Amino acid sequence: MAKKIEYKDLLEAGVHFGHLTRKWDPKMAPYIFMEKNGIHLIDLNKTLACLDDACAAIKGVVRSGRKVLFVATKKQAKEVVAEEAKRLKMPYATERWLGGMLTNFVTVxxxxxxxxxxxxxxxxxxxxxxAKREKLTITREREKLEKVLGGISELTRLPAALFVVDAKKEHIAIKEAKKLNIPVFAMVDTNSDPNTVEFPIPANDDAYKSIAIITQAIGQAIEEGLVERKKDKDDAKLKEEEETKRSADIEE
Known part of the structure:
Protein backbone atom coordinates (compact mmCIF):
# COMPACT_ATOMS: atom_id res chain seq x y z
CA MET A 1 0.00 0.00 0.00
CA ALA A 2 1.29 3.46 -0.89
CA LYS A 3 2.32 5.92 1.82
CA LYS A 4 -0.51 7.92 3.39
CA ILE A 5 -0.31 11.63 2.58
CA GLU A 6 0.62 13.81 5.54
CA TYR A 7 0.46 17.52 6.35
CA LYS A 8 4.10 18.12 5.38
CA ASP A 9 3.55 16.49 1.96
CA LEU A 10 0.74 18.93 1.20
CA LEU A 11 2.86 21.82 2.47
CA GLU A 12 5.81 20.86 0.25
CA ALA A 13 3.51 20.60 -2.78
CA GLY A 14 2.16 24.13 -2.15
CA VAL A 15 -1.42 22.90 -1.68
CA HIS A 16 -2.03 25.74 0.81
CA PHE A 17 -1.51 28.62 -1.64
CA GLY A 18 -4.85 30.17 -2.58
CA HIS A 19 -5.77 33.12 -4.80
CA LEU A 20 -5.46 36.85 -4.18
CA THR A 21 -7.79 37.90 -1.37
CA ARG A 22 -9.85 40.10 -3.72
CA LYS A 23 -10.63 37.05 -5.86
CA TRP A 24 -11.99 34.90 -3.05
CA ASP A 25 -15.39 33.28 -2.70
CA PRO A 26 -16.71 33.98 0.84
CA LYS A 27 -18.14 30.45 0.97
CA MET A 28 -14.55 29.19 1.19
CA ALA A 29 -14.08 31.00 4.52
CA PRO A 30 -14.28 27.80 6.65
CA TYR A 31 -11.31 26.37 4.74
CA ILE A 32 -9.05 29.44 4.90
CA PHE A 33 -6.32 29.53 7.54
CA MET A 34 -5.06 33.11 7.11
CA GLU A 35 -4.18 35.91 4.72
CA LYS A 36 -0.54 36.63 3.88
CA ASN A 37 0.82 39.24 1.46
CA GLY A 38 -2.61 39.65 -0.13
CA ILE A 39 -3.05 35.89 -0.68
CA HIS A 40 -5.36 33.51 1.15
CA LEU A 41 -3.71 30.43 2.64
CA ILE A 42 -5.74 27.23 2.85
CA ASP A 43 -5.97 25.33 6.16
CA LEU A 44 -4.17 22.08 5.34
CA ASN A 45 -5.71 20.28 8.33
CA LYS A 46 -9.10 20.86 6.65
CA THR A 47 -7.64 19.67 3.34
CA LEU A 48 -6.43 16.43 4.95
CA ALA A 49 -9.82 15.82 6.59
CA CYS A 50 -11.70 16.48 3.32
CA LEU A 51 -9.26 14.33 1.35
CA ASP A 52 -9.74 11.43 3.78
CA ASP A 53 -13.55 11.69 3.42
CA ALA A 54 -13.28 11.91 -0.37
CA CYS A 55 -10.91 8.93 -0.61
CA ALA A 56 -13.12 6.73 1.59
CA ALA A 57 -16.23 7.59 -0.45
CA ILE A 58 -14.62 7.21 -3.88
CA LYS A 59 -13.13 3.86 -2.83
CA GLY A 60 -16.68 2.71 -2.04
CA VAL A 61 -17.91 3.81 -5.49
CA VAL A 62 -15.19 1.81 -7.26
CA ARG A 63 -15.58 -1.20 -4.99
CA SER A 64 -19.18 -1.45 -6.16
CA GLY A 65 -17.88 -1.91 -9.71
CA ARG A 66 -18.63 1.51 -11.17
CA LYS A 67 -16.54 4.09 -13.02
CA VAL A 68 -15.19 7.49 -11.97
CA LEU A 69 -14.84 10.11 -14.72
CA PHE A 70 -11.75 12.34 -14.34
CA VAL A 71 -12.28 15.93 -15.56
CA ALA A 72 -9.46 18.47 -15.95
CA THR A 73 -9.19 20.73 -18.99
CA LYS A 74 -6.71 23.29 -17.64
CA LYS A 75 -3.23 23.10 -19.14
CA GLN A 76 -1.26 22.27 -15.97
CA ALA A 77 -3.69 19.47 -14.98
CA LYS A 78 -4.24 17.64 -18.28
CA GLU A 79 -1.18 15.40 -18.32
CA VAL A 80 -1.16 14.21 -14.71
CA VAL A 81 -4.93 13.58 -14.70
CA ALA A 82 -4.92 11.70 -18.02
CA GLU A 83 -1.97 9.56 -16.87
CA GLU A 84 -3.64 8.61 -13.59
CA ALA A 85 -6.97 7.84 -15.31
CA LYS A 86 -5.23 5.66 -17.93
CA ARG A 87 -3.28 3.82 -15.23
CA LEU A 88 -6.53 2.98 -13.44
CA LYS A 89 -8.44 2.29 -16.70
CA MET A 90 -10.91 5.04 -15.81
CA PRO A 91 -12.55 7.45 -18.30
CA TYR A 92 -11.28 11.03 -18.55
CA ALA A 93 -11.99 14.36 -20.26
CA THR A 94 -8.91 16.59 -20.54
CA GLU A 95 -9.28 18.40 -23.88
CA ARG A 96 -12.54 20.22 -23.45
CA TRP A 97 -15.84 19.45 -21.80
CA LEU A 98 -18.29 18.51 -24.51
CA GLY A 99 -21.63 20.07 -23.54
CA GLY A 100 -24.10 17.28 -22.86
CA MET A 101 -21.41 14.67 -22.25
CA LEU A 102 -23.51 13.46 -19.32
CA THR A 103 -26.99 14.90 -19.86
CA ASN A 104 -27.03 13.92 -23.53
CA PHE A 105 -25.06 10.70 -23.17
CA VAL A 106 -27.15 8.90 -25.84
CA THR A 107 -25.81 11.29 -28.51
CA VAL A 108 -22.27 10.97 -27.16
CA ALA A 131 -8.62 7.72 -52.94
CA LYS A 132 -5.99 9.71 -51.02
CA ARG A 133 -8.43 12.58 -50.38
CA GLU A 134 -11.09 10.22 -48.97
CA LYS A 135 -8.53 8.63 -46.66
CA LEU A 136 -7.45 12.07 -45.44
CA THR A 137 -11.07 13.07 -44.71
CA ILE A 138 -11.64 9.86 -42.70
CA THR A 139 -8.33 10.25 -40.82
CA ARG A 140 -9.12 13.86 -39.90
CA GLU A 141 -12.58 12.94 -38.65
CA ARG A 142 -11.06 10.12 -36.55
CA GLU A 143 -8.49 12.52 -35.04
CA LYS A 144 -11.19 15.08 -34.25
CA LEU A 145 -13.33 12.47 -32.48
CA GLU A 146 -10.30 11.02 -30.66
CA LYS A 147 -9.29 14.41 -29.30
CA VAL A 148 -12.65 15.05 -27.66
CA LEU A 149 -13.89 11.53 -26.94
CA GLY A 150 -10.74 9.38 -26.76
CA GLY A 151 -10.72 9.40 -22.96
CA ILE A 152 -14.29 8.09 -22.71
CA SER A 153 -14.18 5.57 -25.58
CA GLU A 154 -14.67 2.65 -23.14
CA LEU A 155 -17.53 4.32 -21.25
CA THR A 156 -20.66 2.28 -21.97
CA ARG A 157 -22.86 3.90 -19.32
CA LEU A 158 -22.89 7.03 -17.20
CA PRO A 159 -20.11 7.26 -14.60
CA ALA A 160 -21.03 6.86 -10.92
CA ALA A 161 -18.89 9.84 -9.84
CA LEU A 162 -16.73 12.69 -11.16
CA PHE A 163 -13.28 13.74 -9.97
CA VAL A 164 -12.73 17.35 -11.01
CA VAL A 165 -9.71 19.66 -10.91
CA ASP A 166 -10.93 23.26 -10.50
CA ALA A 167 -14.63 23.37 -9.60
CA LYS A 168 -14.93 26.93 -10.94
CA LYS A 169 -13.53 26.15 -14.39
CA GLU A 170 -15.44 22.89 -14.80
CA HIS A 171 -18.80 24.33 -13.69
CA ILE A 172 -20.63 22.95 -16.77
CA ALA A 173 -19.53 19.38 -16.00
CA ILE A 174 -20.56 19.85 -12.35
CA LYS A 175 -23.96 21.25 -13.36
CA GLU A 176 -24.60 18.24 -15.61
CA ALA A 177 -23.57 15.82 -12.84
CA LYS A 178 -25.91 17.59 -10.41
CA LYS A 179 -28.87 17.19 -12.79
CA LEU A 180 -28.24 13.44 -12.88
CA ASN A 181 -27.48 13.09 -9.14
CA ILE A 182 -23.89 12.02 -9.86
CA PRO A 183 -21.65 12.91 -6.89
CA VAL A 184 -18.68 15.20 -7.59
CA PHE A 185 -15.27 15.05 -5.89
CA ALA A 186 -13.45 18.29 -6.68
CA MET A 187 -10.39 20.37 -5.90
CA VAL A 188 -11.72 23.74 -4.77
CA ASP A 189 -9.45 26.78 -4.57
CA THR A 190 -10.20 29.95 -2.59
CA ASN A 191 -12.04 31.46 -5.61
CA SER A 192 -14.51 28.53 -5.84
CA ASP A 193 -17.88 27.80 -4.25
CA PRO A 194 -17.38 24.51 -2.33
CA ASN A 195 -21.15 24.06 -1.97
CA THR A 196 -21.52 23.17 -5.66
CA VAL A 197 -19.93 19.75 -5.07
CA GLU A 198 -20.58 16.87 -2.68
CA PHE A 199 -16.94 16.27 -1.78
CA PRO A 200 -14.89 19.51 -1.86
CA ILE A 201 -11.13 19.17 -1.39
CA PRO A 202 -9.73 22.64 -0.51
CA ALA A 203 -6.48 22.93 -2.45
CA ASN A 204 -4.39 25.01 -4.82
CA ASP A 205 -5.79 24.01 -8.22
CA ASP A 206 -3.29 26.01 -10.30
CA ALA A 207 0.10 24.51 -9.42
CA TYR A 208 1.18 21.23 -11.03
CA LYS A 209 2.62 19.74 -7.81
CA SER A 210 -0.56 20.46 -5.87
CA ILE A 211 -2.79 19.00 -8.60
CA ALA A 212 -0.53 15.94 -8.83
CA ILE A 213 -0.51 15.11 -5.11
CA ILE A 214 -4.32 15.35 -4.77
CA THR A 215 -4.97 13.47 -8.04
CA GLN A 216 -2.58 10.71 -7.00
CA ALA A 217 -4.20 10.43 -3.56
CA ILE A 218 -7.60 9.98 -5.23
CA GLY A 219 -5.99 7.52 -7.65
CA GLN A 220 -4.58 5.51 -4.77
CA ALA A 221 -8.04 5.29 -3.17
CA ILE A 222 -9.52 4.13 -6.50
CA GLU A 223 -6.76 1.53 -6.81
CA GLU A 224 -7.55 0.21 -3.32
CA GLY A 225 -11.23 0.05 -4.28
CA LEU A 226 -10.36 -1.98 -7.39
CA VAL A 227 -8.24 -4.40 -5.35
CA GLU A 228 -11.04 -4.83 -2.79
CA ARG A 229 -13.58 -5.39 -5.59
CA LYS A 230 -11.41 -8.14 -7.07
CA LYS A 231 -11.09 -9.74 -3.63
CA ASP A 232 -14.88 -9.54 -3.13
CA LYS A 233 -15.44 -11.25 -6.50
CA ASP A 234 -12.82 -13.93 -5.76
CA ASP A 235 -14.34 -14.58 -2.32
CA ALA A 236 -17.84 -14.84 -3.80
CA LYS A 237 -16.61 -17.25 -6.48
CA LEU A 238 -14.84 -19.40 -3.87
CA LYS A 239 -17.96 -19.44 -1.68
CA GLU A 240 -20.08 -20.47 -4.67
CA GLU A 241 -17.67 -23.30 -5.54
CA GLU A 242 -17.68 -24.52 -1.93
CA GLU A 243 -21.49 -24.50 -1.81
CA THR A 244 -21.68 -26.40 -5.11
CA LYS A 245 -19.21 -28.99 -3.78
CA ARG A 246 -21.16 -29.27 -0.50
CA SER A 247 -24.42 -29.81 -2.39
CA ALA A 248 -22.80 -32.48 -4.55
CA ASP A 249 -21.44 -34.23 -1.43
CA ILE A 250 -24.91 -34.23 0.21
CA GLU A 251 -26.51 -35.71 -2.92
CA GLU A 252 -23.96 -38.50 -2.91
Whole structure:
Protein backbone atom coordinates (compact mmCIF):
# COMPACT_ATOMS: atom_id res chain seq x y z
CA MET A 1 0.00 0.00 0.00
CA ALA A 2 1.29 3.46 -0.89
CA LYS A 3 2.32 5.92 1.82
CA LYS A 4 -0.51 7.92 3.39
CA ILE A 5 -0.31 11.63 2.58
CA GLU A 6 0.62 13.81 5.54
CA TYR A 7 0.46 17.52 6.35
CA LYS A 8 4.10 18.12 5.38
CA ASP A 9 3.55 16.49 1.96
CA LEU A 10 0.74 18.93 1.20
CA LEU A 11 2.86 21.82 2.47
CA GLU A 12 5.81 20.86 0.25
CA ALA A 13 3.51 20.60 -2.78
CA GLY A 14 2.16 24.13 -2.15
CA VAL A 15 -1.42 22.90 -1.68
CA HIS A 16 -2.03 25.74 0.81
CA PHE A 17 -1.51 28.62 -1.64
CA GLY A 18 -4.85 30.17 -2.58
CA HIS A 19 -5.77 33.12 -4.80
CA LEU A 20 -5.46 36.85 -4.18
CA THR A 21 -7.79 37.90 -1.37
CA ARG A 22 -9.85 40.10 -3.72
CA LYS A 23 -10.63 37.05 -5.86
CA TRP A 24 -11.99 34.90 -3.05
CA ASP A 25 -15.39 33.28 -2.70
CA PRO A 26 -16.71 33.98 0.84
CA LYS A 27 -18.14 30.45 0.97
CA MET A 28 -14.55 29.19 1.19
CA ALA A 29 -14.08 31.00 4.52
CA PRO A 30 -14.28 27.80 6.65
CA TYR A 31 -11.31 26.37 4.74
CA ILE A 32 -9.05 29.44 4.90
CA PHE A 33 -6.32 29.53 7.54
CA MET A 34 -5.06 33.11 7.11
CA GLU A 35 -4.18 35.91 4.72
CA LYS A 36 -0.54 36.63 3.88
CA ASN A 37 0.82 39.24 1.46
CA GLY A 38 -2.61 39.65 -0.13
CA ILE A 39 -3.05 35.89 -0.68
CA HIS A 40 -5.36 33.51 1.15
CA LEU A 41 -3.71 30.43 2.64
CA ILE A 42 -5.74 27.23 2.85
CA ASP A 43 -5.97 25.33 6.16
CA LEU A 44 -4.17 22.08 5.34
CA ASN A 45 -5.71 20.28 8.33
CA LYS A 46 -9.10 20.86 6.65
CA THR A 47 -7.64 19.67 3.34
CA LEU A 48 -6.43 16.43 4.95
CA ALA A 49 -9.82 15.82 6.59
CA CYS A 50 -11.70 16.48 3.32
CA LEU A 51 -9.26 14.33 1.35
CA ASP A 52 -9.74 11.43 3.78
CA ASP A 53 -13.55 11.69 3.42
CA ALA A 54 -13.28 11.91 -0.37
CA CYS A 55 -10.91 8.93 -0.61
CA ALA A 56 -13.12 6.73 1.59
CA ALA A 57 -16.23 7.59 -0.45
CA ILE A 58 -14.62 7.21 -3.88
CA LYS A 59 -13.13 3.86 -2.83
CA GLY A 60 -16.68 2.71 -2.04
CA VAL A 61 -17.91 3.81 -5.49
CA VAL A 62 -15.19 1.81 -7.26
CA ARG A 63 -15.58 -1.20 -4.99
CA SER A 64 -19.18 -1.45 -6.16
CA GLY A 65 -17.88 -1.91 -9.71
CA ARG A 66 -18.63 1.51 -11.17
CA LYS A 67 -16.54 4.09 -13.02
CA VAL A 68 -15.19 7.49 -11.97
CA LEU A 69 -14.84 10.11 -14.72
CA PHE A 70 -11.75 12.34 -14.34
CA VAL A 71 -12.28 15.93 -15.56
CA ALA A 72 -9.46 18.47 -15.95
CA THR A 73 -9.19 20.73 -18.99
CA LYS A 74 -6.71 23.29 -17.64
CA LYS A 75 -3.23 23.10 -19.14
CA GLN A 76 -1.26 22.27 -15.97
CA ALA A 77 -3.69 19.47 -14.98
CA LYS A 78 -4.24 17.64 -18.28
CA GLU A 79 -1.18 15.40 -18.32
CA VAL A 80 -1.16 14.21 -14.71
CA VAL A 81 -4.93 13.58 -14.70
CA ALA A 82 -4.92 11.70 -18.02
CA GLU A 83 -1.97 9.56 -16.87
CA GLU A 84 -3.64 8.61 -13.59
CA ALA A 85 -6.97 7.84 -15.31
CA LYS A 86 -5.23 5.66 -17.93
CA ARG A 87 -3.28 3.82 -15.23
CA LEU A 88 -6.53 2.98 -13.44
CA LYS A 89 -8.44 2.29 -16.70
CA MET A 90 -10.91 5.04 -15.81
CA PRO A 91 -12.55 7.45 -18.30
CA TYR A 92 -11.28 11.03 -18.55
CA ALA A 93 -11.99 14.36 -20.26
CA THR A 94 -8.91 16.59 -20.54
CA GLU A 95 -9.28 18.40 -23.88
CA ARG A 96 -12.54 20.22 -23.45
CA TRP A 97 -15.84 19.45 -21.80
CA LEU A 98 -18.29 18.51 -24.51
CA GLY A 99 -21.63 20.07 -23.54
CA GLY A 100 -24.10 17.28 -22.86
CA MET A 101 -21.41 14.67 -22.25
CA LEU A 102 -23.51 13.46 -19.32
CA THR A 103 -26.99 14.90 -19.86
CA ASN A 104 -27.03 13.92 -23.53
CA PHE A 105 -25.06 10.70 -23.17
CA VAL A 106 -27.15 8.90 -25.84
CA THR A 107 -25.81 11.29 -28.51
CA VAL A 108 -22.27 10.97 -27.16
CA UNK A 109 -22.58 7.17 -27.43
CA UNK A 110 -23.52 7.59 -31.10
CA UNK A 111 -20.30 9.56 -31.67
CA UNK A 112 -18.32 6.84 -29.88
CA UNK A 113 -19.92 4.20 -32.13
CA UNK A 114 -19.00 6.32 -35.15
CA UNK A 115 -15.38 6.40 -33.97
CA UNK A 116 -15.45 2.64 -33.53
CA UNK A 117 -16.86 2.09 -37.03
CA UNK A 118 -14.13 4.34 -38.51
CA UNK A 119 -11.54 2.16 -36.73
CA UNK A 120 -13.07 -0.95 -38.30
CA UNK A 121 -13.13 0.70 -41.71
CA UNK A 122 -9.45 1.69 -41.46
CA UNK A 123 -8.53 -1.93 -40.75
CA UNK A 124 -10.59 -3.21 -43.67
CA UNK A 125 -9.04 -4.03 -47.04
CA UNK A 126 -11.50 -1.71 -48.82
CA UNK A 127 -9.88 1.25 -47.04
CA UNK A 128 -6.61 0.79 -48.93
CA UNK A 129 -8.50 1.10 -52.22
CA UNK A 130 -9.91 4.53 -51.32
CA ALA A 131 -8.62 7.72 -52.94
CA LYS A 132 -5.99 9.71 -51.02
CA ARG A 133 -8.43 12.58 -50.38
CA GLU A 134 -11.09 10.22 -48.97
CA LYS A 135 -8.53 8.63 -46.66
CA LEU A 136 -7.45 12.07 -45.44
CA THR A 137 -11.07 13.07 -44.71
CA ILE A 138 -11.64 9.86 -42.70
CA THR A 139 -8.33 10.25 -40.82
CA ARG A 140 -9.12 13.86 -39.90
CA GLU A 141 -12.58 12.94 -38.65
CA ARG A 142 -11.06 10.12 -36.55
CA GLU A 143 -8.49 12.52 -35.04
CA LYS A 144 -11.19 15.08 -34.25
CA LEU A 145 -13.33 12.47 -32.48
CA GLU A 146 -10.30 11.02 -30.66
CA LYS A 147 -9.29 14.41 -29.30
CA VAL A 148 -12.65 15.05 -27.66
CA LEU A 149 -13.89 11.53 -26.94
CA GLY A 150 -10.74 9.38 -26.76
CA GLY A 151 -10.72 9.40 -22.96
CA ILE A 152 -14.29 8.09 -22.71
CA SER A 153 -14.18 5.57 -25.58
CA GLU A 154 -14.67 2.65 -23.14
CA LEU A 155 -17.53 4.32 -21.25
CA THR A 156 -20.66 2.28 -21.97
CA ARG A 157 -22.86 3.90 -19.32
CA LEU A 158 -22.89 7.03 -17.20
CA PRO A 159 -20.11 7.26 -14.60
CA ALA A 160 -21.03 6.86 -10.92
CA ALA A 161 -18.89 9.84 -9.84
CA LEU A 162 -16.73 12.69 -11.16
CA PHE A 163 -13.28 13.74 -9.97
CA VAL A 164 -12.73 17.35 -11.01
CA VAL A 165 -9.71 19.66 -10.91
CA ASP A 166 -10.93 23.26 -10.50
CA ALA A 167 -14.63 23.37 -9.60
CA LYS A 168 -14.93 26.93 -10.94
CA LYS A 169 -13.53 26.15 -14.39
CA GLU A 170 -15.44 22.89 -14.80
CA HIS A 171 -18.80 24.33 -13.69
CA ILE A 172 -20.63 22.95 -16.77
CA ALA A 173 -19.53 19.38 -16.00
CA ILE A 174 -20.56 19.85 -12.35
CA LYS A 175 -23.96 21.25 -13.36
CA GLU A 176 -24.60 18.24 -15.61
CA ALA A 177 -23.57 15.82 -12.84
CA LYS A 178 -25.91 17.59 -10.41
CA LYS A 179 -28.87 17.19 -12.79
CA LEU A 180 -28.24 13.44 -12.88
CA ASN A 181 -27.48 13.09 -9.14
CA ILE A 182 -23.89 12.02 -9.86
CA PRO A 183 -21.65 12.91 -6.89
CA VAL A 184 -18.68 15.20 -7.59
CA PHE A 185 -15.27 15.05 -5.89
CA ALA A 186 -13.45 18.29 -6.68
CA MET A 187 -10.39 20.37 -5.90
CA VAL A 188 -11.72 23.74 -4.77
CA ASP A 189 -9.45 26.78 -4.57
CA THR A 190 -10.20 29.95 -2.59
CA ASN A 191 -12.04 31.46 -5.61
CA SER A 192 -14.51 28.53 -5.84
CA ASP A 193 -17.88 27.80 -4.25
CA PRO A 194 -17.38 24.51 -2.33
CA ASN A 195 -21.15 24.06 -1.97
CA THR A 196 -21.52 23.17 -5.66
CA VAL A 197 -19.93 19.75 -5.07
CA GLU A 198 -20.58 16.87 -2.68
CA PHE A 199 -16.94 16.27 -1.78
CA PRO A 200 -14.89 19.51 -1.86
CA ILE A 201 -11.13 19.17 -1.39
CA PRO A 202 -9.73 22.64 -0.51
CA ALA A 203 -6.48 22.93 -2.45
CA ASN A 204 -4.39 25.01 -4.82
CA ASP A 205 -5.79 24.01 -8.22
CA ASP A 206 -3.29 26.01 -10.30
CA ALA A 207 0.10 24.51 -9.42
CA TYR A 208 1.18 21.23 -11.03
CA LYS A 209 2.62 19.74 -7.81
CA SER A 210 -0.56 20.46 -5.87
CA ILE A 211 -2.79 19.00 -8.60
CA ALA A 212 -0.53 15.94 -8.83
CA ILE A 213 -0.51 15.11 -5.11
CA ILE A 214 -4.32 15.35 -4.77
CA THR A 215 -4.97 13.47 -8.04
CA GLN A 216 -2.58 10.71 -7.00
CA ALA A 217 -4.20 10.43 -3.56
CA ILE A 218 -7.60 9.98 -5.23
CA GLY A 219 -5.99 7.52 -7.65
CA GLN A 220 -4.58 5.51 -4.77
CA ALA A 221 -8.04 5.29 -3.17
CA ILE A 222 -9.52 4.13 -6.50
CA GLU A 223 -6.76 1.53 -6.81
CA GLU A 224 -7.55 0.21 -3.32
CA GLY A 225 -11.23 0.05 -4.28
CA LEU A 226 -10.36 -1.98 -7.39
CA VAL A 227 -8.24 -4.40 -5.35
CA GLU A 228 -11.04 -4.83 -2.79
CA ARG A 229 -13.58 -5.39 -5.59
CA LYS A 230 -11.41 -8.14 -7.07
CA LYS A 231 -11.09 -9.74 -3.63
CA ASP A 232 -14.88 -9.54 -3.13
CA LYS A 233 -15.44 -11.25 -6.50
CA ASP A 234 -12.82 -13.93 -5.76
CA ASP A 235 -14.34 -14.58 -2.32
CA ALA A 236 -17.84 -14.84 -3.80
CA LYS A 237 -16.61 -17.25 -6.48
CA LEU A 238 -14.84 -19.40 -3.87
CA LYS A 239 -17.96 -19.44 -1.68
CA GLU A 240 -20.08 -20.47 -4.67
CA GLU A 241 -17.67 -23.30 -5.54
CA GLU A 242 -17.68 -24.52 -1.93
CA GLU A 243 -21.49 -24.50 -1.81
CA THR A 244 -21.68 -26.40 -5.11
CA LYS A 245 -19.21 -28.99 -3.78
CA ARG A 246 -21.16 -29.27 -0.50
CA SER A 247 -24.42 -29.81 -2.39
CA ALA A 248 -22.80 -32.48 -4.55
CA ASP A 249 -21.44 -34.23 -1.43
CA ILE A 250 -24.91 -34.23 0.21
CA GLU A 251 -26.51 -35.71 -2.92
CA GLU A 252 -23.96 -38.50 -2.91
Missing amino acids: RKSLKKMSSIDKLMKDESYTAL
